[in-house]
Amino acid sequence: MxxxxxxxxxxxxxxxxxxxxxxxxxxxxxxxxxxxxxxxxxxxxxxxxxxxxxxxxxMNSLQEEPAMNDKVSRNVNAKDHIAQQAVANIQVDDVIYLDAGTSTLAMIHHLNPSYNLRVVTNGVVHASALADMGIQTYLLGGNLKGTTKAVIGPEAVKSLEEYRFNKVFLGINGVHPKFGLTTPDPDEAVVKKTAILQSEESFILADNTKFDHVSFARVGDLSSATIITDQLTPSVAEQYQPLTTIQEVQS
CATH class of the missing domain: 1.10.10.10 (Winged helix-like DNA-binding domain superfamily/Winged helix DNA-binding domain)
Structure with a gap:
């Protein structure tokens, strides 16, 4: 060749x-x-x-953000394994928030409808899938972003501030030891940050390709959430484990 x-x-x-x-x-x-x-x-x-x-x-740019249709086809197996681990943290009668990422979307078909969950989301696709399963669902109001099908903006943030959650589950674009958790869109970053503030526990779903990446808008410190990921190399695990709690899925 x-x-x-x-x-x-x-x-x-x-x-x-x-x-x-x-x-x-x-x-x-x-x-x-x-x-x-x-x-x-x-x-x-x-x-x-x-x-x-x-x-x-x-090598991603600070502002790069693939559309929902593009992200769905990436790292499918890793996302499914991470989603299963994320769902294992949910208990009966939990009130949870799912943001509009493809990793959180993968969680939905693993949810148990008999758990009597109440789910708030800013993902239009997520809300539809949750409703199809008969799970009590609340969709935030606000501006609908065409590429990611996420509801964002001041109205979405104001709505989030009226809720309290047992657990929130967020996708992320960048995980970095110095710059923390980042995403390309500042409006989405504010929604994610607000969700973390409104929850007893927060979880970031990020496959290993997101580590050492940095995007434009900061969401928070690594310590602000538990990171659920697939298998990390020993050197990466050694670098990040002192900085946050990591749930590592063995694939």
Whole structure:
């Protein structure tokens, strides 16, 4: 395989999955490990990706925010495992908040309708799915964001301030040891931040590709919520575990 073809394979894979491993590059393109590392170095120098231990991950911009339809197809298995772990934290008669992320959307079909839950959400897709399951659902009012189908803005924040929750579950775009929890849209960041303030317990659902990423708008410190994620590399786990509570799903 030519260098251009091999590097295009790397970029296509990393844009779809968010991460790629050196061993997978070698097996799929039949190249040596040194060649794979050289490709990753060149692509990092071009600003296409960020090298990590054993591979590389997608280099996102501070303002990048994929549409809902694009996010649904990314890291499907990891999101489902994380969603199952998140649901395991829910108890009978809980009042919970689900924000409009695809990770929280994956939680819904794992919910038990017999738990007598009351769920508030700013996700239009989420509200529809919850109603279909016969779960008591409240949809926040406000401005509807076309790309993520999230309800945001001052009205949504004002509505949230009238509620109290046992638990909130939020998606996030960036998890970083210095900059904390971040997301591209300042309006969505305010909604997430308000939800955390209104809850007894807060949970962030973030697959391992979100770690070491930074987006434009800050939501809060790492310590403001428990982070539920899939399997982290030992070096990443060692870096983040002193900073927050992590529930790591073994896949």
């Amino acid at each position: 030519l260098t251009e073809e091999r590097q295009q394979y790397i970029l296509n894979t990393i844009r779809f999955k968010g991460i790629i491993k050196i061993k997978d590059i070698c097996s799929e393109t039949r190249c040596s490990e040194s060649t794979a590392r050289r490709d990753l170095q060149q692509l990092e120098e071009q600003g296409e990706l960020l090298r990590v231990h054993g591979g590389a991950k997608y």
